[in-house]
Amino acid sequence: MLEIKDLHANINGKEILKGINLTIRPGEVHAIMGPNGSGKSTLSAVLVGNPAYKVTHGSITFYGKDLLQLSPEDRSHEGIFLSFQYPVEIPGVSMVNFMRTAVNEHRKYKGQPPLSASEFLKLMREKRAIVELDNKLANRFVNEGFSGGEKKRNEIFQMAMLEPRLSILDETDSGLDIDALRIVAEGVNKLKTPETSTIVITHYQRLLDYIKPDIVHVLYKGQIVRTAGPELALELERKGYDWIKEEVGE
Amino acid sequence: MKAEKQYIDIFTLYEDTICRLSAEPLNTPRAKAFADFKHLGFPTRKDEKYKYTDIRSLFEPDYGLNLNRLDIPVNPYEVFKCDVPNMSTALHFIVNDVFYNKVPAASSMHLPQGVIVGSLKETAKENPQIVKPFYAKLANTANDAITAINTMFAQDGLFIYVPDNTIIEKPIQIINILRSDVNFMANRRILIIMGENARAQLLLCDHAMDNVNFLATQVSEIYVGRGATLHLYELEETHTSSVRLANCHVWQEENSNVLLNGITLHNGTTRNTTQVTLNGPHAELGFYGMAIADKNQHVDNNTFVDHAASDCTSNELFKYVLDEHATGAFAGLALVRPGAQHTHSQQTNRNLCATREARMWTQPQLEIYADDVKCSHGATVGQLDENALFYMRTRGISEREARLLLMFAFVNEVIDHIRMDALKDRLHLLVEKRFRGELNKCQGCAICK
Numbered sequence: 250m251l252e253i254k255d256l257h258a259n260i261n262g263k264e265i266l267k268g269i270n271l272t273i274r275p276g277e278v279h280a281i282m283g284p285n286g287s288g289k290s291t292l293s294a295v296l297v298g299n300p301a302y303k304v305t306h307g308s309i310t311f312y313g314k315d316l317l318q319l320s321p322e323d324r325s326h327e328g329i330f331l332s333f334q335y336p337v338e339i340p341g342v343s344m345v346n347f348m349r350t351a352v353n354e355h356r357k358y359k360g361q362p363p364l365s366a367s368e369f370l371k372l373m374r375e376k377r378a379i380v381e382l383d384n385k386l387a388n389r390f391v392n393e394g395f396s397g398g399e400k401k402r403n404e405i406f407q408m409a410m411l412e413p414r415l416s417i418l419d420e421t422d423s424g425l426d427i428d429a430l431r432i433v434a435e436g437v438n439k440l441k442t443p444e445t446s447t448i449v450i451t452h453y454q455r456l457l458d459y460i461k462p463d464i465v466h467v468l469y470k471g472q473i474v475r476t477a478g479p480e481l482a483l484e485l486e487r488k489g490y491d492w493i494k495e496e497v498g499e
Numbered sequence: 500m501k502a503e504k505q506y507i508d509i510f511t512l513y514e515d516t517i518c519r520l521s522a523e524p525l526n527t528p529r530a531k532a533f534a535d536f537k538h539l540g541f542p543t544r545k546d547e548k549y550k551y552t553d554i555r556s557l558f559e560p561d562y563g564l565n566l567n568r569l570d571i572p573v574n575p576y577e578v579f580k581c582d583v584p585n586m587s588t589a590l591h592f593i594v595n596d597v598f599y600n601k602v603p604a605a606s607s608m609h610l611p612q613g614v615i616v617g618s619l620k621e622t623a624k625e626n627p628q629i630v631k632p633f634y635a636k637l638a639n640t641a642n643d644a645i646t647a648i649n650t651m652f653a654q655d656g657l658f659i660y661v662p663d664n665t666i667i668e669k670p671i672q673i674i675n676i677l678r679s680d681v682n683f684m685a686n687r688r689i690l691i692i693m694g695e696n697a698r699a700q701l702l703l704c705d706h707a708m709d710n711v712n713f714l715a716t717q718v719s720e721i722y723v724g725r726g727a728t729l730h731l732y733e734l735e736e737t738h739t740s741s742v743r744l745a746n747c748h749v750w751q752e753e754n755s756n757v758l759l760n761g762i763t764l765h766n767g768t769t770r771n772t773t774q775v776t777l778n779g780p781h782a783e784l785g786f787y788g789m790a791i792a793d794k795n796q797h798v799d800n801n802t803f804v805d806h807a808a809s810d811c812t813s814n815e816l817f818k819y820v821l822d823e824h825a826t827g828a829f830a831g832l833a834l835v836r837p838g839a840q841h842t843h844s845q846q847t848n849r850n851l852c853a854t855r856e857a858r859m860w861t862q863p864q865l866e867i868y869a870d871d872v873k874c875s876h877g878a879t880v881g882q883l884d885e886n887a888l889f890y891m892r893t894r895g896i897s898e899r900e901a902r903l904l905l906m907f908a909f910v911n912e913v914i915d916h917i918r919m920d921a922l923k924d925r926l927h928l929l930v931e932k933r934f935r936g937e938l939n940k941c942q943g944c945a946i947c948k
Contacts, residue, residue, distance in 0.1 A: 297893045325895035337890035341908025350904065351894040358895070390908075407894060 250275050250446060251415055256307035258295045265291040267471035268307070273415070278447045280457055280482055283468035284490045289450045290334060292468070293419045297331045298324050311415070325351075326358035328414030332404040332421050339391035344403075347391050348373065348410055355411060376409040380436040398429035405436040412440075417448045422456040434459030454486035467493055502559045503540050507533075510651050513566045520568045521654040522623035525688070528635040532650035535640040542644055551828030551860050552770045552799045554645065557742050562684035562714055565595060568654065573678050575599055578708075589671045591616060594678055596687035596715075597655050613662040616671055619688055620655040629660060633692055637720040637748035643772070645744050649686045649716040656688030659701070663694035663724070670700040670919055677707040677715060677741065689719035693727040693755075700730040700919060707737040719747040723755040725779065730758040730918060734926075736938075739794055741767040753779025753808070760917055762926070763790040763798045764933055774803040777811040777839075788817040789913040791933050792825035799828040804846075806839040809869075815846040818913050820906050820934075821857035830862040833876065837868045846876040851883065851909055853902070903934050 256269040265288045273279055283289055295302050296309065298321040309316040311327060319327065339347070352372070353363040364372065377387060380402040392400050401421055408416055418437065422430055437447065437460055449460055457465075457479065465481040466473045469490070474497050475481065485493075510517075510533055518526040541555035542548065565571075575592040589610065592599040598618035615622060615629075623630040640647040657673055677685060693699065707713050723729050735743060743766060751757055763769050775784055790798040804813045819827040829848045850859045861878040883905050891901035910930060917923040932938045 299889060320898070321889065321892035322895050322897050325893055331893055333890065337884075337886045339884075339887045339890070339905070339908070341911050342887075342904050346904065347891070347894070347896075350900055351891075351896050354895045354897060354900065411895065 250312055252310045254308045256295070256309065257305045258291060258302050259305060260291070260302050264305070265302075265471055266295065269471070269473060271466070271473065273446050273448070275446055276443045277464065278449065278460060278462045280449045280451065280462035280465045280479075281468055282451060282465060282482060282485055287468045288471045289468050290419055293331055293417045293448070293450060296324075296417060297321055297329060322354070323358075325411065325413075326355055330408050330411055330413035330416045332401070332408060332416065332418045334419040334423065336392045336400040336404055338393045340393050342391050344387045344389060344391055345373070348407065351407070352410055372410065376406055379409050379439055380405045381432055382406045397424035398426065401425055401429065401433050402436070405433055405440075409436065409440055414444065415446050415448070416440075417450065418460075419450045420452070421449075422451055422453060430456065431459065454482050457482050469493060469497060502555050503536070505561070506558070506648060506651075507537060509564065516566050517652065517654060520566070522620050522627070522630075524623040524627050524631040524634050525620065525653060527631075528640065528650055532635075532640040532647045536644055536647035536651060539644040539647060548801065549770075551830070552768070552797065554744070554770070557714065557744070557768060560682065560712065562712070563679065563681045564652065564684050565597075566652070566654070568597065571595060571597070571678055573676070573708075574601070575674065575676055589616065589669060591657075591671070591673050593657060593673060593675045593687055595676070595683065595685040596653065598657060611665050611667060613660075614665060614667060615658060615660040617658055618655055619658040619690055622658040622660075629692070630658065630690065633720060633722060634690060635720075637722075637750055638718045638746060643746060645716055645772075646718050646746050649688065649718040649746070652686040653688040653718070657690070659691045659699070661693050661697035661699050661727075664696045665694065666698040667700070670702055670922075672702045672704070674704045674706065675715070677709070677713040677737065679709055679711055679713070682712040683714075685713070685715045687715065687717050689717065689721075691719070691721040691729070693721075693723045693729050695724040696726040697724065698728040702732045702734070702919070702922060705733070705735040705737055705743060707741045710738070710740075712740045713737070714742040715744070717743070717745040719745070721747070721749045723749065723751045723757055725752040726754045727752070728756045731760070732917065732919065732922060733761045734764060735762065735766050735769060736764045737766050739767045739796065743769045743771075745771045747771070747773045749773070749775040751775065751777050751779065751782040751784065754781045755779070756783045758785040758916070758918065759787065760913070761788040761800070762913070763792070764929060765938055766792070766796055766798065768797045770799045770801070772801045774805065775813070776805040776807055777813065778807050780808045780810045782808065782811045784811070784813040785916060786813060786815040787913050787916045789910050790819045790827060791910065791930065792819070792827060793822035794824065796825045797827070798825075800830075802831040804831075804833045804844065806833070806835045806842045806844060809839050810841045811839065812843040813845070816913060816916070817848045818910055819850040819859060820853065820910060821850065821859055822853040824854075824856045826858045828860045829878070830864070831876070832864040832866065833874065835867040835869050835872050835874065839869045840871045842869065842872040842874065844872070844874040848878040849909075850878075850880045851906065852880060853883065853906070903931070906934050907931060
């Protein structure tokens with residue numbers, strides 16, 4: 250479904266990604282690990298079309314479409330979703346208004362009529378339950394005054410509403426206590442189908458105890474330096490990243 | 500002095516007509532206003548108070564005046580059908596600067612005994628003793644040329660009197676219609692007297708019906724007695740060749756409570772000068788304003804909150820959204836006079852410039868001459884939050900919709916201070932239409948459609 254070939258990208262002229270190659274098939278869960286500053290978040294930003302990053306070389310295709318030619322909103326319509334590491338607060342815009350606009354724009358893209366108010370509220374209620382998101386939060390402004398855990402749960406709630414084909418979880422575990430981590434991970438697992446794929450970006454094994462990866466990659470200095478099964482994550486947890494740095498010649 | 504000369508000539512020539520077709524309390528201050536006007540001349544950008552709006556150039560063109568009070572062939576009650584649910588207001592019209600007196604029975608709702616809502620001219624004729632002590636007292640012609648020229652030419656307008664301890668439950672709506680086949684100037688006058696513990700809500704809407712150039716001056720004098728409450732909403736929805744120059748003076752006595760909410764939804768050139776004097780202790784003022792402007796529209800709000808007594812509170816918030824080549828200005832002065840202890844004064848002006856060409860000038864000022872007070876002010880000019888825009892786009896919301904949501908959220912803060920639910924709901928809709936570009940010209944009273 251997703252094919253990244255020799256991807257190079259920079260921000261403000263500084264090259265961060267230096268030739269990423271990655272293929273993801275439907276139903277797969279990929280974990281991307283790596284030390285700070287290796288380019289993990291840059292990869293997720295480039296996938297969703299953050300205008301701050303410039304792709305200088307390479308290609309990304311998603312179900313045969315050239316992703317780099319699509320606007321961020323059309324990437325979303327095509328089924329790509331990013332759970333932000335730092336969800337953005339939008340004072341004055343209510344969650345209900347925000348989600349209704351998003352859902353209806355998705356429906357418009359698919360040629361479906363907008364949901365009625367009652368249909369929409371019913372959908373919200375169903376999806377909210379998946380991440381145990383309080384009704385009060387749904388009536389507040391987007392992410393404003395939400396705790397760290399609430400923000401992350403709100404990301405997964407949005408994912409549930411939009412039903413993406415590829416979800417990218419960018420350090421969704423950061424800032425979560427054990428209970429919140431469990432709720433978020435269970436939410437992600439409930440939403441999983443044999444057709445949908447997930448990229449989990451994380452530093453730690455603990456999220457991968459809940460969301461089991463099929464394939465684990467290590468990103469270092471803008472390149473994927475190692476790819477293996479889930480046992481690689483356990484090995485990293487035990488030994489840290491230094492041995493990988495040594496292996497790639499430092 | 501070309502701009503001044505034509506008005507000096509007209510006044511000299513028509514003074515008798517103006518006076519004959521008005522009333523004695525309105526005629527008394529004309530001579531002084533004329534002398535003041537000749538002395539002052541129109542302000543230009545060199546005058547500190549008017550440095551963001553060149554008043555003289557606005558008066559230079561030739562406008563028609565209806566000094567002979569000819570009947571304007573329009574029945575506003577037929578043109579404007581009010582069907583806003585739950586608004587159920589008492590509805591009155593001012594056509595140009597003439598209070599429209601042919602009120603159908605349905606609109607003259609039952610007002611409590613002693614309340615007057617009507618023509619300033621007629622009231623001044625019938626009950627000069629009510630009008631005279633208040634007319635042209637707050638609005639000093641020696642300080643301001645717009646007030647002077649309005650006082651020279653004004654022959655009629657709105658008069659509202661609410662006696663002591665009288666409560667008007669339903670809002671009163673006044674619609675100003677600019678209606679003319681030629682370029683036209685209207686000089687209207689508003690006088691509102693709220694007795695002790697009186698209560699009223701008032702909605703004033705400005706509309707321009709015809710595709711000609713309009714210049715409207717409006718001078719309002721509003722007295723709010725001890726313990727009285729007045730909510731005053733002003734909504735401008737005119738067209739791009741309209742000029743609105745409005746000077747408003749509010750006088751608040753002890754324990755009174757005033758809410759002012761001024762909304763410029765669509766206009767040409769607008770200058771609102773508002774002065775509120777908190778003259779008795781424990782008076783409260785909520786002062787809100789909002790402007791949405793694009794094309795070459797210009798909105799200038801000049802406010803002065805005068806804390807002249809102790810223990811008063813003023814909360815001021817003005818927000819502007821400027822798109823395309825629009826220009827905006829806000830100058831706000833809060834003055835805390837000696838002895839006005841325990842003053843709480845807050846002033847905020849926030850502005851969004853959606854393009855590089857849009858311009859905003861903001862000038863918050865605070866002068867404090869008392870030591871036990873709590874005052875703050877702040878002003879910002881910025882763009883839409885890029886991070887929020889991107890976040891919304893990753894959820895499939897188009898850039899256009901995302902911008903609309905953010906702009907709407909920005910001005911919502913001002914709309915939320917409206918305490919008239921029907922108007923609040925209506926404004927949410929109108930503002931959305933405005934941002935979507937569906938409200939490009941005045942289509943009559945949008946409140947009523």
